[in-house]
Amino acid sequence: MTSQVRGSQLARLLGQWHALPGRRRSPDYAALAAAVRGLLADGRLPLGVRLPAERELADALRISRTTVSAAYRQLRETGHLASRRGAGSWTMLPGTHRVASSGLWTPSDDRDMLDLGIAALAAPPQLLPAARAATEDLPRYLGGAGYHPTGIIELREAVARGYTERGLPTRAEQIMVTSGTQHALDLVLRLMLPPGGGVLVESPTYPNGLASLAARRARITTHGLSTDDAGWDGELLLGSLRQGRPKLAYLIPEFHNPTGHLMPAELRERLVATAHSVGTDLIIDESFVDLPLDDTVLPPPTAAYDRHSRVISIGGMSKPYWGGLRIGWVRASAPQVQRLAAARVGVDMASPVLDQLVAVHLLADAPAIVADRRRQLTAQRDVLIDALAARLPEWRVTVPRGGVTLWAELDGPISSALARAAEDEGVRLAPGPRFGLDGTLERFLRLPFTLPAADLVEAVGRLAAVRYDLDRAVRPQWREPAVIA
Numbered sequence: 001m002t003s004q005v006r007g008s009q010l011a012r013l014l015g016q017w018h019a020l021p022g023r024r025r026s027p028d029y030a031a032l033a034a035a036v037r038g039l040l041a042d043g044r045l046p047l048g049v050r051l052p053a054e055r056e057l058a059d060a061l062r063i064s065r066t067t068v069s070a071a072y073r074q075l076r077e078t079g080h081l082a083s084r085r086g087a088g089s090w091t092m093l094p095g096t097h098r099v100a101s102s103g104l105w106t107p108s109d110d111r112d113m114l115d116l117g118i119a120a121l122a123a124p125p126q127l128l129p130a131a132r133a134a135t136e137d138l139p140r141y142l143g144g145a146g147y148h149p150t151g152i153i154e155l156r157e158a159v160a161r162g163y164t165e166r167g168l169p170t171r172a173e174q175i176m177v178t179s180g181t182q183h184a185l186d187l188v189l190r191l192m193l194p195p196g197g198g199v200l201v202e203s204p205t206y207p208n209g210l211a212s213l214a215a216r217r218a219r220i221t222t223h224g225l226s227t228d229d230a231g232w233d234g235e236l237l238l239g240s241l242r243q244g245r246p247k248l249a250y251l252i253p254e255f256h257n258p259t260g261h262l263m264p265a266e267l268r269e270r271l272v273a274t275a276h277s278v279g280t281d282l283i284i285d286e287s288f289v290d291l292p293l294d295d296t297v298l299p300p301p302t303a304a305y306d307r308h309s310r311v312i313s314i315g316g317m318s319k320p321y322w323g324g325l326r327i328g329w330v331r332a333s334a335p336q337v338q339r340l341a342a343a344r345v346g347v348d349m350a351s352p353v354l355d356q357l358v359a360v361h362l363l364a365d366a367p368a369i370v371a372d373r374r375r376q377l378t379a380q381r382d383v384l385i386d387a388l389a390a391r392l393p394e395w396r397v398t399v400p401r402g403g404v405t406l407w408a409e410l411d412g413p414i415s416s417a418l419a420r421a422a423e424d425e426g427v428r429l430a431p432g433p434r435f436g437l438d439g440t441l442e443r444f445l446r447l448p449f450t451l452p453a454a455d456l457v458e459a460v461g462r463l464a465a466v467r468y469d470l471d472r473a474v475r476p477q478w479r480e481p482a483v484i485a
């Protein structure tokens with residue numbers, strides 16, 4: 001999919017490009033080239049998009065065409081731009097980085113390791129009673145074969161009720177239970193994405209989502225989120241849909257992983273309308289929707305704006321309840337659910353009945369469990385932010401209004417180096433590039449606040465020491481990455 005950035009769009013992304021550090025020392029063309037490289041490295045300007053013609057960008061930035069020409073020349077020389085006479089110039093990165101087709105590795109069972117690679121809480125105390133109660137229910141199912149490709153009816157009803165209570169009337173026939181949200185995504189991609197089909201994702205985004213897309217040979221394009229409060233740039237996001245007309249877009253509007261952004265209602269409405277007009281189906285990942293923090297009010301679900309079955313919502317129990325349950329779901333039209341169930345029969349047939357019964361019991365107690373989780377997460381988030389402010393004050397964080405992660409902007413492109421060094425000090429990290437394509441996002445680090453407060457403080461202390469050492473030692477080592485979730 002070739003997508004083009006207009007002069008006015010690039011000018012907006014560049015912002016105060018000529019006020020960047022070093023401006024006094026470097027000429028305008030070099031400052032402009034550096035700013036474009038920065039946008040590429042941060043994943044805000046996607047790779048493989050056509051930049052505006054020199055004249056157009058010169059007009060938009062109110063500078064001379066010679067300056068733009070020289071900047072483009074420098075970008076070509078550094079391997080950030082490929083040009084063909086008469087056809088234009090495309091963004092690229094030096095070298096050939098690619099997304100790994102598998103995002104998962106087996107975590108080691110090192111108990112002293114503080115694992116900040118995983119953004120998920122330990123099980124709530126209500127889990128064990130729910131599991132006991134589920135075994136009492138099991139006899140009702142033992143007379144049948146136990147295969148329920150769309151899920152047991154009690155759980156489908158409970159999940160449908162949850163959507164209805166959020167303002168999106170939903171029937172059990174519109175729900176299919178899966179083995180986690182990741183499984184839901186994979187099944188939806190199997191059904192809806194032809195090999196090589198185009199998919200638009202946010203940058204940064206959830207790494208295992210990228211792994212699913214890579215496994216289905218998706219042609220991935222990105223919408224770069226800003227690091228400030230806004231997150232999505234509506235005009236650019238909708239512009240990418242109109243230009244690229246991807247088959248699918250995979251988006252995380254509620255407390256986006258990793259940035260924690262929340263998409264406003266007005267953009268949800270425009271997103272669904274635009275997706276419909278260009279023929280794009282939206283996969284909306286609602287993994288974190290139950291976890292608004294402070295008094296954040298949730299906008300209506302994205303699917304509430306859908307009149308044409310363009311939106312497939314996926315979600316699950318892992319973030320508010322427990323990842324070890326492996327219960328997720330898809331909300332779609334009833335015919336789509338039937339097609340998904342047919343596709344599933346060739347994969348894993350059905351989800352375990354007992355686990356689904358545990359989920360039913362947990363959902364019956366949802367208000368109390370989720371309120372506890374939100375209190376716990378709010379306290380841990382605040383501890384993490386305070387610890388960062390005290391020990392690593394050069395790092396910038398925007399306080400997320402929900403979810404379980406911070407997206408820290410570091411004091412340099414050091415994320416991978418920091419992650420490698422931190423492992424030696426007993427802290428496992430998910431460095432920024434894991435959340436993007438092609439080795440971008442080295443200036444960012446995802447920090448989950450899912451560990452207990454004391455562990456978070458300890459981890460930040462170790463990170464501060466590692467950061468200090470990093471300037472003094474060069475350690476060109478490679479280590480096997482661990483699981484990220």
Ligand SMILES: Cc1ncc(COP(=O)(O)O)c(C=O)c1O
Nearest residue numbers: 180181182206257287316318485
């Ligand atoms: C955005 C997002 N989607 C999906 C998943 C996978 O969730 P599950 O454990 O339900 O498969 C995660 C887990 O980290 C996630 O953050």
